[in-house]
Amino acid sequence: MMDEPQVTIGMPVRNGGQQIRTAIDSLLAQTHRNIRLVISDNCSTDETREICREYAERDSRVTLHEQPVNLGICGNFRFVLMQAKTPYFLWACHDDIWSPEFIQRNLENLMAHPSAVCSTSRVAMVSLEGDRHLSNGTFALQGDKVERLRRFLWDPGEVSRFYGVFRTEALKRSFPEDIDVFGYDWIVMALNLLEGEHLELPEVLLTREDHTVDHYQKTLVRWEPRRLYRWMPHLPMSRILRDRLPAEVWKASRRGVLRRNAIQTLMYAKYRIPVMAPLVNGLASLERARSRTRSNIRVGA
Known part of the structure; x- marks a missing residue:
């Protein structure tokens, strides 16, 4: 019998198309098996809902919420976070791919560092043309909170730390309802850095689609x-x-x-x-x- 899940994965999506299959498969193949995948479909007009229903029917770890009205991007990200009842949480995009040990390695890193509230690996950004570079937004932020925030807000980079593994309650406190503005992810990360340190693993364990x-x-x-x-x-x-x-x-x-x-x-x-x-x-x-x-x-x- 599987233990109670330790990690909730929140996947907010709208029109994920066929890319979402690859993303979900890589999440369900994680070496850390005690997970819960919460998908929130934000009024998709393509086949996304049907695909997600398939996964929810055949894997008890998958839950699908079909939103009746469009929550917006920020609202949908917050929705999946607020469904989490587990000690740890991460956001997942429909067009990203995770190495099998992504959750396990970051979870172990957090458990070894009680003062930290987030751990992520390095992240590879890959364009539709196949160009590849490392994200500049995962560097560790440690020390006192003034220094953490100063360093982050001076040069946050691509903010790929947003897709790390977090302590759930600290992240919920970092995501107020009234921040639906351009750059809301920077606000969440800034408020989360008030809660504790952010760590970085040296390996590349996550690949993200790089937009122009x-x-x-x-x-x-x-x-x-x-x-x-x-x-x-x-x-x-x-x-x-x-x-x-x-x-x-x-x-x-x-x-x-x-x-x-x-x-x-x-x-x-x-x-x-x-x-x-x-x-x-x-x-x-x-x-x-x-x-x-x-x-x-x-x-x-």
């Missing part, structure tokens, strides 16, 4: 009718962080938040005014080179 920069700009245009918040999409996020972070943490982190606002404005300018692309690309190249240097130092340490 324009993917996020197109999403912004589609969902944000206000022109100001298209040009300054992180302004609502910044206000939430200012109001929710302790004063000493905000004081140490606000320069990084301002920097993120400037970078996002430049990326939107590149999208809306193509003539600015060479300038923005040049600045982005400098950022990538600096990130690769930092990553190489960590790997070689």
Whole structure:
């Protein structure tokens, strides 16, 4: 008889298509077997619901919620988290692939470090064209909370730490209901870093689909009718962080938040005014080179 599950996997999805089969198969093949997979289908218009029903019918570890109304991306991520009754939790996207030992290795890492609230492996980002690079958003964040938040908000990278293994109750406290803004995942990670440290395993145990920069700009245009918040999409996020972070943490982190606002404005300018692309690309190249240097130092340490 299988023990009570230790880990809930929350998979929020809308129109996952055939990619979701590969994702679910890799999750159900984890070496740590005591899991619960909670899928929340957010009004899909393709075959996603039918595929997920198949898995729920043949594997008792899988539960499917078919949402009657669209919860939005942020709302659907929060929904699956709030279903968790296990000590540990991770989010899963329909287009990602996990190595069999992903959960086991990160769970062992958390158990060995009581002060930590998150553990992730390194993450490979792979584009539809097959280009591959390491995510720059999984680096460990340890030490006191002021230093953790300062380092994170200065350069959060691709925020792939969002898909690590978390202590459930600490993560629930980090995800308020009223943060449905562009960059909500950064807010959740910032609030979670108030709860404790984030760890990184040196191995690549997760592969994620890498979207183009324009993917996020197109999403912004589609969902944000206000022109100001298209040009300054992180302004609502910044206000939430200012109001929710302790004063000493905000004081140490606000320069990084301002920097993120400037970078996002430049990326939107590149999208809306193509003539600015060479300038923005040049600045982005400098950022990538600096990130690769930092990553190489960590790997070689």
